Amino acid sequence: MDLLSEAITGRLLFAIPKKGRLAEKCLDILAGADIQFSRSHRLDVCLATNHNIALVFLPAADIPSFVGKGDVDLGITGQDVIIEAQMSNLVTETLPLGFGRCKLQVQVPEKGPINTLDDLAGKRIVTSFEVVAAEYFAAVDDRKGLVGDQRTKIQYVGGSVEAACALGLADGIVDLVESGETMRAAGLHAIATVLETEACLIRSSSPKHAHLSPLIDKITSRIAGVVASERYVLCQYNILRDRLHDATEITPGRRAATVSPLDDSDWVAVSAMVEKKKVADVMDRLVAVGAEDVLVIRLQNCRV
Numbered sequence: 001m002d003l004l005s006e007a008i009t010g011r012l013l014f015a016i017p018k019k020g021r022l023a024e025k026c027l028d029i030l031a032g033a034d035i036q037f038s039r040s041h042r043l044d045v046c047l048a049t050n051h052n053i054a055l056v057f058l059p060a061a062d063i064p065s066f067v068g069k070g071d072v073d074l075g076i077t078g079q080d081v082i083i084e085a086q087m088s089n090l091v092t093e094t095l096p097l098g099f100g101r102c103k104l105q106v107q108v109p110e111k112g113p114i115n116t117l118d119d120l121a122g123k124r125i126v127t128s129f130e131v132v133a134a135e136y137f138a139a140v141d142d143r144k145g146l147v148g149d150q151r152t153k154i155q156y157v158g159g160s161v162e163a164a165c166a167l168g169l170a171d172g173i174v175d176l177v178e179s180g181e182t183m184r185a186a187g188l189h190a191i192a193t194v195l196e197t198e199a200c201l202i203r204s205s206s207p208k209h210a211h212l213s214p215l216i217d218k219i220t221s222r223i224a225g226v227v228a229s230e231r232y233v234l235c236q237y238n239i240l241r242d243r244l245h246d247a248t249e250i251t252p253g254r255r256a257a258t259v260s261p262l263d264d265s266d267w268v269a270v271s272a273m274v275e276k277k278k279v280a281d282v283m284d285r286l287v288a289v290g291a292e293d294v295l296v297i298r299l300q301n302c303r304v
Ligand SMILES: Nc1ncnc2c1ncn2[C@@H]1O[C@H](COP(=O)(O)OP(=O)(O)OP(=O)(O)O)[C@@H](O)[C@H]1O
Pocket: 019, 020, 021, 022, 059, 060, 061, 077, 078, 079, 080, 081, 099, 100, 101, 102, 159, 176, 177, 178, 179, 197, 198, 199
């Protein structure tokens, strides 16, 4: 057994995207879950210094099959690549992570004769998602009754998919869209959405190392806390006791709002968790019902 295999034996193997859109956020998640490690230059496997864990840095697209086949116990990757790798039955998505959100869309040149899926059926598609695209267009072809050479041709490319139409390789592409900047810059527009995706924590549906289950549960709960602390803020305010009911309808909290008495018996202080994306609206509404001294506090971490 070589030194590396020996070092990782018995450890929980946790796969993290080594580059690309998900990589940086994953490092933030590891830090938030207090999984400490130091990674030697170019080495894709490293040992956590404070847990019985080895981190394995892999391409996001390879993580579903490593986890699905049980070679790795836990992983972070995109839902899109789980489907593309045909691993949906072999991995369990334990936690959506709230980043890496985008859509897999069918795109065609903005100034061109093709404007619908029916126009595109039977023509040439270029994509990195050949499995998903083939399944999607098979249904379109079936609906149109296309057979043999009439059916849509799907060609795989590993990257820069958006250039395929301009290069004359494709009549349409199937690619990820977030802001739409790449699509617009390439002179394309979307005519259909194949799926929506975000990053998620996954574990094998039939784990090889059952004894690691408690550690997997602990890490999952820590990561859930990190994700929740990104999603929520703590909102605190003072309000006249007789307006409390109106205010707590606006900030009901996750279980219930915390209400504390103030020195002035007509007033109470309220604190409640609020979804970050709704907080500006919540503050407007609180002020409208008479809340004062409204404070919004970022959560460093939490367990909810
Ligand atoms: N523009 C985007 N916005 C949000 N999430 C994205 C975006 N592009 C890709 N993703 C998500 O990130 C995952 C990895 O995609 P990405 O293109 O970063 O990977 P990669 O091919 O490994 O890296 P690179 O593009 O650097 O070669 C995708 O499967 C998808 O879930």
